Amino acid sequence: MAEKVKLSKDGSSIDFVQSDSIPSSVKKFRQGPEIEGFYRFVYENDLQKEALVILEKIILARKEKKKSVLVKK
Secondary structure, eight states, rough: OOOSSEETTTTTTTEEOOOOOOOSSHHHTTSHHHHHHHHHHHHHHHHHHHHHHHHHHHHHHHHHHHHHHHHHO
């Protein structure tokens, strides 16, 4: 199996292997090589709390954007 995440020796950069196909379901999306690589990187570098904060900010921003679109209609 090919390595999905390549971390430089000094840890300053990450290279994810990208797939050409678009997942057709949420389950397949989560199992995609980019997402698996991201999850692995977060776990191996003990960044779960930081990743949660980032994801919460993204979710809030999307909710606000969706709310503003609904209000404009």
